[in-house]
Amino acid sequence: MNAVTTFAGYMKKHVLGQTLIRRNPYYYDRASQVLEQGDAWEYERRRGWVAQQLRRTLQLAKRTDYGRSVRGGDTLTTWPLLDKESLRHGLSAFTTGYKWFAAPATTGGTSGVPLKVLRSLEAIVFEQAAIDRVIGSVGVDARTARTAVLRGDNPRDIEVSPNPDCEVINAGRIMTMSANAVTHTSVEHIANELEKFGPELLCAYPSALETLVRYLRDNDRRLSIPAVVTSSEVFRPEAWQLVEQMLGCRLADYYGQAERIAFATANAAGQYRFQHGYSHVEFIPYDGQLVPGASQHRLYEIVGTSFWNGLLPIVRYRTGDLVRLPASWGERELGELSLGLRTFEGVLGRQQELLMCPQAVRITGIGCMPHDVRNVLRFQIVQENLDEARILVLPNANFSESDAALLLDNARARIPPHVNVTVEIAPRLERTPRGKTPLIVHRPPVHDALRRHGVEPLFTR
Numbered sequence: 001m002n003a004v005t006t007f008a009g010y011m012k013k014h015v016l017g018q019t020l021i022r023r024n025p026y027y028y029d030r031a032s033q034v035l036e037q038g039d040a041w042e043y044e045r046r047r048g049w050v051a052q053q054l055r056r057t058l059q060l061a062k063r064t065d066y067g068r069s070v071r072g073g074d075t076l077t078t079w080p081l082l083d084k085e086s087l088r089h090g091l092s093a094f095t096t097g098y099k100w101f102a103a104p105a106t107t108g109g110t111s112g113v114p115l116k117v118l119r120s121l122e123a124i125v126f127e128q129a130a131i132d133r134v135i136g137s138v139g140v141d142a143r144t145a146r147t148a149v150l151r152g153d154n155p156r157d158i159e160v161s162p163n164p165d166c167e168v169i170n171a172g173r174i175m176t177m178s179a180n181a182v183t184h185t186s187v188e189h190i191a192n193e194l195e196k197f198g199p200e201l202l203c204a205y206p207s208a209l210e211t212l213v214r215y216l217r218d219n220d221r222r223l224s225i226p227a228v229v230t231s232s233e234v235f236r237p238e239a240w241q242l243v244e245q246m247l248g249c250r251l252a253d254y255y256g257q258a259e260r261i262a263f264a265t266a267n268a269a270g271q272y273r274f275q276h277g278y279s280h281v282e283f284i285p286y287d288g289q290l291v292p293g294a295s296q297h298r299l300y301e302i303v304g305t306s307f308w309n310g311l312l313p314i315v316r317y318r319t320g321d322l323v324r325l326p327a328s329w330g331e332r333e334l335g336e337l338s339l340g341l342r343t344f345e346g347v348l349g350r351q352q353e354l355l356m357c358p359q360a361v362r363i364t365g366i367g368c369m370p371h372d373v374r375n376v377l378r379f380q381i382v383q384e385n386l387d388e389a390r391i392l393v394l395p396n397a398n399f400s401e402s403d404a405a406l407l408l409d410n411a412r413a414r415i416p417p418h419v420n421v422t423v424e425i426a427p428r429l430e431r432t433p434r435g436k437t438p439l440i441v442h443r444p445p446v447h448d449a450l451r452r453h454g455v456e457p458l459f460t461r
Helices: 003-012 015-022 025-038 043-062 065-070 084-089 121-136 187-197 206-218 237-247 331-338 401-412 444-452
Strands: 103-106 116-119 147-151 167-169 174-178 201-204 227-231 250-255 264-266 272-274 279-291 294-306 317-326 347-350 355-357 361-363 376-385 388-395 420-425 440-442
Touching: 015 121, 025 121, 043 065, 043 279, 043 294, 043 331, 084 317, 116 121, 121 227, 121 250, 147 187, 147 206, 174 187, 187 206, 201 206, 206 227, 206 237, 206 376, 237 250, 279 317, 279 331, 317 331, 355 376, 355 444, 376 401, 376 444, 388 401, 401 420, 440 444
Parallel strands: 147 174, 147 201, 201 227, 227 250, 376 440, 388 420
Antiparallel strands: 103 116, 167 174, 250 264, 264 272, 279 294, 294 317, 317 347, 355 361, 376 388
8 A cells, every 4th residue: 555545545534535635626626617607508508518628638648658649539439449448458548647656556446356546636526515515405515414334335344243333533524434334234233323423424335225114114113303404326216215214314316427527416216417528428229128128118238538647647438337228318418327317327337247158148127027027126146157047036025936937038038948937035145345245246257258248247245
């Protein structure tokens, strides 16, 4: 661990660090102003502003070794799509300026090998301003709110325990607990700790939050937490109302990544909007295929170009994240979506969320498999090899053999008969090192098949 990382980790826990780094007034006021004034702009005004920001990013990117190697010009069409692997294995080719003046970071763990990135102070502050606006949308001030955190980027990666520890930082204003700690055996203890701490704001991974509120519902218990903000995982629409009901809260969810090249927010289930002041977003058809069982929609991959990280200007970066959009949408509709003037249902998940079958058959749309199946809290598919997959189920108390049979029937409607599929009750689902709960886990025998299709395998522990 280098000195910059150590210092940044120390400062993150203290009020002074929040003021001097993440909310540095030199950048923070300007970032807040950009985000606020842009909300009132219509299509042409937003489009013109984004074009100006793009020119700034492209000028910086042209100075990098990568920019010179691909001969990138002054328009996006002169730049190729950028895969994560290229950035992972050649970070120095994408940077400008002096690395010692930046904060190093890693991606959140949805892929197997963490990706190291560098962030300028301006990028760090703009990200914080964007998040603070999300928090402000649920009625609290991020700078002063008493906050509880159930995420994977906490200072300690707590082992699974019925009585997990928590850590209080930032002069007693913030209580943190790892998302790994939130299980069906520990959730009562966590609920008690939250009740004792009395947060005004709860920041959480959706999977950890859903485990908590389902426990509250099943035990006829409620907590009073005025505001909740989630991120970093797909938030299931059916869980949204339950969270509001059991916590009595205003709720917001946001989508982003460590690379800082796309940002979207929602204050209601299925009503997400991209933030046009954050980055430029494109939508690339995902192999041109229609969503299975929904011919009126098409899958697109989110591709982004950064605006605020002058040290690491990233152009046309493939996130691997997918969205489902109407197949009838053309260039104008997609443009309005990228500028935050249209809503979308939410990010469906990543390219890794597919099953690989023999004869190079790929199956997507797995997330809707529990349709009409009652008594399933959450589920996960573990693909052992090309011929075998296990459906792991976190059940509630009423889960029965008929529920398992219906879930298996739904799976059989999508998965070829030569793939052996079983349904198993599981005490907990597998998670990534950062505490995220992926929909599909691929074992090593499947990894080569994924890579042949340009998909980096996901690893859990």
